[in-house]
Amino acid sequence: MAEATVATKTVKFIITRQDTPESQPYNEEFEIPYRANMNVISALMEIQRNPKKSDGASTAPVCWESNCLEEVCGACSMVINGKPRQACSALIDKLEQPVKLEPMRTFPVVRDLVINRERMFGALKRVKAWIPIDGTYDLGPGPRMAETKRQWAYELSKCMTCGVCLEACPNVNDRNSFIGPAAISQVRLFNAHPTGEMNKEERLDALMTDGGIEGCGNSQNCVRSCPKGIPLTTSIAAINKDTTKHLFKKWLGV
Amino acid sequence: MKGNSYFSRKLHSLLGIIPLGMFIVVHGLTNYQAFERGPEGFGKGVTFINSMPVLPLLEIFGIYLPLLFHGIYGLYVAYQSNSNTGRFKYGRNWAFTAQRVTGVITFVFVFWHVYQTRIQVYLGKVTHEELGSLMHDIATNPVMFVLYTIGVLAAVFHFSNGIWAFLISWGITIGPKAQRISSYICMGIFVVVSALFILSLVAFTGDEFKEAASAALAFTNIG
Incomplete structure (x- = not known):
């Protein structure tokens, strides 16, 4: 029955x-x-x-x-x-x-x-979303990360490059070269890492070229759509702050 | 760094606040004199602006050039965006689309408004003293009144919501709480500045602006 x-x-x-x-x-x-x-x-x-x-x-x-x-x-x-x-x-x-x-x-x-989500992996390469540790000799252990920082950085590390944030973003389209929210949040993650931080300018520079962070139009659909609940808009605003500071530092030659 | 879209977009964002945002507030306050103090108050406001030093330079570098860059680059930014409010019915996504729509409306409205007022003064068809009566003619025309109301609300929304986005784009408001509070403040700015413009537009419909203008006209004729 x-x-x-x-x-x-x-x-x-x-x-x-x-x-x-x-x-x-x-x-x-x-x-x-x-x-x-x-x-x-x-x-x-x-x-x-x-x-x-x-x-x-x-x-x-x-x-x-x-x-x-x-x-x-x-x-x-x-x-x-x-x-x-x-x-x-x-x-x-x-x-x-x-x-x-x-x-x-x-x-x-x-x-x-x-x-084909290849553009997302291309974006990660473009912003150097990794930590370079290779060298010709043992550099020893890197600096430690504060536990409080680790906790929020862990949230960013949950990104699985699924592409949902790019699909939700009205500025990711054929007429726009915007890199998308995911890669920007990864810059924040790797720039937060004590060893990754040593190359932070390289990642910020990558976001300060055509199709970089300026493509964000603050529709904030990304943060509402992310299946992992990553605070993408907070990452974008934080990197906005870092790129702005970097821009003025470069101008003033600091 | 120069010549890439990061630089252009940052300049676009900055010009929207300094000087254009400041200009819209000053403009609103000057117009509001028409509501608060009538034709004399408005006349004094106009005289004050015209008594500023190096006025042509202020106009060119403080208004016309920033306006052209912000307006034309802004049209390109709007062209580069999709609107997906059908799929994502979130308030912020509506504001994203509205920011682009009001930007285009403001672009058209500002060109028309400048042609109707400032250009007419340049052409010698209207004097600064007659601007009150010119506005009286515009405000008493029902079609123009509606178009001006739409134009003014679009411009003020674009300005207020633009402050919110500016604060994020320059990394001032970072967390969701800061962004929420700044959105409330920007909504408040929208209401207040809109009220300044709408009240002055209503004040311009008053008969005293017609009379004041003819008085001013008579004065200039005698002079």
Whole structure:
């Protein structure tokens, strides 16, 4: 009896599909059997197992990217019911139906829900979001970090380069070269580190060129959208302060 | 450093406050004399501005050039932005879009307003003493009154919300609490400065500005 009840309950999806990076997107509707505690990834897996549209016609399985399934890797970002977020933590029970799935169009679409987030990794290289410690001899241990500082810096280190903040930002688009909130927050993280701080000017300089921090228009969508709750607008304002100070120091030759 | 968009954007942000923001406040206070003290008060305000030393230089470097840079670069900034208020219905995101929309409205309005007033004085069609009656003619025209109200509210919103963004862009308000408090202060500035302009616009509709103007005209004719 219980099984019969479960079988009749279904979940409806409207998925934006795109066959190649250049081709036109189109929508397809799916209706799959409901299971308890489903998330968007397990629903996509169900479609992959039985790739039939809601009218019964066969179609190519929907492509998506996912990895950790616990909201730490950033791979499964997509636009779910209009909001960019992680598909793995999007529980079907908490979503309005039909569930609309779209790729994050701020990035180049590879196929269906798969996007290319390469620009984010390029941005991390541009701002040198690492701590250089390599040398020809042992430099010994670096300076210690205060525990109070470590606690807020840890929050910034939660960034998983998922791209949700760039998708939410009205200034990340084809007409604008803005680097996006994620990389700016990483500059704050690495500049907060006692060893990373030794190269802080290099990172600030990178943000003071075309498409750097000045691209922020303070819409503050990023901080409202970040799945990890990173205080992105605080990071941007803090780096605004640091770049302003750096600008005047350079002018005055300090 | 020069020639990159970081520098241009910083200059754009600075000019919005100094001198343009300061100018809009002074302009509002001068106009408000029309409401508080009538035609004589407004006339004194105009005379005071015209008695400032090196006035043409102040106008060119303090108003026209900053206005042109802020306005034209601002149009480019607006062009570079998307509006996604449909997907992200947050107050700050609405303000982001409104900042760009009001910027474009202000750009058009300011050009029109300068043409209607300052340019007419340059062309010799109106004297400084007749500005009160010119404003009376504009304010008593219902279409112009509505357009001026829209223009003034757009300009003042752009200024007030611009202060909020300026404080972030220069790293003065950093945390969410500081930004929230500054947004309340900026809302207060919007209300007060808007009131200055709207009240003076209402004052200009009064008949005393018509009479004062003809008196001033008679005076200049005799002189």
